[in-house]
Amino acid sequence: MPRRNLRSHLPYDKTLIERARDLRSQSTPAENRFWHHLRQMPCYQETQFNRQKPIGTFIVDFYCHAYGLVIEIDGDTHGPDDAKRKDTARTAWLESQGLRVLRFQNREVIQNIEGVMSVLEKVIEEIKEEAP
Template structure:
């Protein structure tokens, strides 16, 4: 079991786990909308986790069986420093063999079915 947890969380610390629990209590409207489509294996039987700890990061959504990370970006992600941070973070996640899909909050709210289609194509 410990090997499974290690593979699931990639060595995330108890502090990262606690922060993820807190983030689950304060999801953005876009996160809540996408979570409604993903939770309970609603998307063709794939299990997604929300605000999931991976190493030093907390990803918005994660499907372990397909090694897929989904990130939702608000307007702060347009800032140059944030773009640089996101790029480095994505690189580190990809080093674990994970694929990362990024959507804007607006895409999720205005074009939910298009987002779901892209997620299914990635899986």
């Protein structure tokens, strides 16, 4: 299984564990749709993906340690400029940890799940090719 050049253990704020658990039980329709389709993909059979995973001071929507991949499903609250700045800073920090971040909009997931999964498949193939 390919692994990116990651620390074996990413830092996380332990106080976020309960909040992550709550978020898993309150998934959005787009997150549920994505999770359902992700679980049908061959990559899901090859490795483990987590939902609502604490990393650093953040809780990411989906995470795969083996691929060093974070997947975020962004809703309407990610549109305002302040939220975009926070998302940019969040992505920069995650990337500084050696992770690759993919972002999809809720409407993309709901209206074009096949396209979203196709992008995900291509990114995973790129990651596999990059592995030593």
